[in-house]
Amino acid sequence: xxxxxxxxxxxxxxxxxxxxxxxxxxxxxxxxxxxxxxxxxxxxxxxxxxxxxxxxxxxxxxxxxxxxxxxxxxxxxxxxxxxxxxxxxxxxxxxxxxxxxxxxxxxxxxxxxxxxxxxxxxxxxxxxxxxxxxxxxxxxxxxxxxxxxxxxxxxxxxxxxxxxxxxxxxxxxxxxxxxxxxxxxxxxxxxxxxxxxxxxxxxxxxxxxxxxxxxxxxxxxxxxxxxxxxxxxxxxxxxxxxxxxxxxxxxxxxxxxxxxxxxxxxxxxxxxxx
Amino acid sequence: xxxxxxxxxxxxxxxxxxxxxxxxxxxxxxxxxxxxxxxxxxxxxxxxxxxxxxxxxxxxxxxxxxxxxxxxxxxxxxxxxxxxxxxxxxxxxxxxxxxxxxxxxxxxxxxxxxxxxxxxxxxxxxxxxxxxxxxxxxxxxxxxxxxxxxxxxxxxxxxxxxxxxxxxxxxxxxxxxxxxxxxxxxxxxxxxxxxxxxxxxxxxxxxxxxxxxxxxxxxxxxxxxxxxxxxxxxxxxxxxxxxxxxxxxxxxxxxxxxxxxxxxxxxxxxxxxxxxxxxxxxxxxxxxxxxxxxxxxxxxxxxxxxxx
Numbered sequence: 315x316x317x318x319x320x321x322x323x324x325x326x327x328x329x330x331x332x333x334x335x336x337x338x339x340x341x342x343x344x345x346x347x348x349x350x351x352x353x354x355x356x357x358x359x360x361x362x363x364x365x366x367x368x369x370x371x372x373x374x375x376x377x378x379x380x381x382x383x384x385x386x387x388x389x390x391x392x393x394x395x396x397x398x399x400x401x402x403x404x405x406x407x408x409x410x411x412x413x414x415x416x417x418x419x420x421x422x423x424x425x426x427x428x429x430x431x432x433x434x435x436x437x438x439x440x441x442x443x444x445x446x447x448x449x450x451x452x453x454x455x456x457x458x459x460x461x462x463x464x465x466x467x468x469x470x471x472x473x474x475x476x477x478x479x480x481x482x483x484x485x486x487x488x489x490x491x492x493x494x495x496x497x498x499x500x501x502x503x504x505x506x507x508x509x510x511x512x513x514x515x516x517x518x519x520x521x522x523x524x525x526x527x528x529x530x531x532x533x534x535x536x537x538x539x540x541x542x543x544x545x546x547x548x549x550x551x552x553x554x555x556x557x558x559x560x561x562x563x564x565x566x567x568x569x570x571x572x573x574x575x576x577x578x579x580x581x582x583x584x585x586x587x588x
Numbered sequence: 589x590x591x592x593x594x595x596x597x598x599x600x601x602x603x604x605x606x607x608x609x610x611x612x613x614x615x616x617x618x619x620x621x622x623x624x625x626x627x628x629x630x631x632x633x634x635x636x637x638x639x640x641x642x643x644x645x646x647x648x649x650x651x652x653x654x655x656x657x658x659x660x661x662x663x664x665x666x667x668x669x670x671x672x673x674x675x676x677x678x679x680x681x682x683x684x685x686x687x688x689x690x691x692x693x694x695x696x697x698x699x700x701x702x703x704x705x706x707x708x709x710x711x712x713x714x715x716x717x718x719x720x721x722x723x724x725x726x727x728x729x730x731x732x733x734x735x736x737x738x739x740x741x742x743x744x745x746x747x748x749x750x751x752x753x754x755x756x757x758x759x760x761x762x763x764x765x766x767x768x769x770x771x772x773x774x775x776x777x778x779x780x781x782x783x784x785x786x787x788x789x790x791x792x793x794x795x796x797x798x799x800x801x802x803x804x805x806x807x808x809x810x811x812x813x814x815x816x817x818x819x820x821x822x823x824x825x826x827x828x829x830x831x832x833x834x835x836x837x838x839x840x841x842x843x844x845x846x847x848x849x850x851x852x853x854x855x856x857x858x859x860x861x862x863x864x865x866x867x868x869x870x871x872x873x874x875x876x877x878x879x880x881x882x883x884x885x886x887x888x889x890x891x892x893x894x895x896x
Contacts (some may be wrong), residue, residue, distance in 0.1 A: 429596045430595050430820075431865060432826070435827040435864065439857060442849040442857040522726060529849060542728065542732065544734060545732070546879075550736075553736065556729075556732055560732075563724070564724045568720055568721040570724075570726035571723055573714065579716075
């Protein structure tokens, strides 16, 4: 029985589409410069037409404009979170995985303990202490994300540390920094990218959920979660209000899932071939 | 197994710090509330009276003693005892969480095993793509969709509240969906991994019925990585209920907790974390014990850093 059939095109198609989507959403507000919060009471809950491609909401605001502007804020938070939490996780994972011994036991014990509590609980607790707002939100998301990533990166580092080429490098007297940067780091790049793309999906879902609950972006600012929350009162008359942000969330996080999943499977296959 | 003890210690210490470090000096607040002048003498008197001068470990132990007797302090916002506020809401949340947990586990493991054992190579890519998309559906959007179609358009189920068994169907489906997809994916890959093993081929070769091969040989061996995940998912479901409860007006802990987070009501936040943390730690402990029962080689005492 062979490994799962997988075409190598997946390795670049999904990450490519994800990058396109992110860049598109980040740049779009530069071209759509109308005010996304402009209220037009004469065009309340208008169905999609030529002027408003995705219709208008309960205050007559253009849904497409709000999607683009809200997407930029959410995606920026997601990118910042992933970048910072991955950096923290990389440092902790490298130290724990490479150092072994007491430092590893202490760090791993801490990680195991943190991971017992569900992410959403930790995020909400941090928000409860720090208050709502963009910076507390990013800190809360990092506080949730880094432990799981650090544990996986520790496992990846440990596997490479025990490989024969690291042993050989140590035998010829290479410095630790040389081994870490030239041997260990390049070999955990794939799990790093897999984790990063899965984290992008996760962060978007959590941020939208928090906005949906009223703990994230505050009205009148557009946000996909806020738009979904607002759509609830009107979805019998205006179902497009519910579809537009929902489809955006699913599309983006599905692309991120697919990117992570395909990178992971390609790596598994190449490892199996060895 | 021993990991549960330090986790419990950490959880209680976290909640202690959360609930006691907040909003200035309790002695000063007490004086202001009783309209007394905040003279240094009175402040010192009340600090000693409230035990604020004691070292932190002593204060922690006293707080723990109170917590064990059900005293978690009073809410900043409503001034009601935290224990009362939580106690009257805990049953609906646990009910919803347990029902969703059962749906997710049975559905996820069952469908995952089915997908893996009746697998068509040409459908592999399709199944994987579908699972990635399904995993991307947020629970609150699914909940709105369910209300829109099942509740409003076709009028099959009640859209909000609590009462008959029909009330729990939509919340439980919306809550369990995400966990079900996660369990389905892991079951599928775990089963596919086991299918390659020699003992599975042997079982088939000796003429064992395919159903028995799946039950006795494949699922039993695939259950090991699954058990840990299922244990952790219980906590995800219990806290995920916060979102779902608010959509379906389910009278659980969710609305209490969200109000507390929005108003930075730290005693209530701490109380909720303690109350929800205990069953979560218990679920993880159960998963560890179950892993040991499945595979006696796994040492219960060796958990920290043991599983790479």
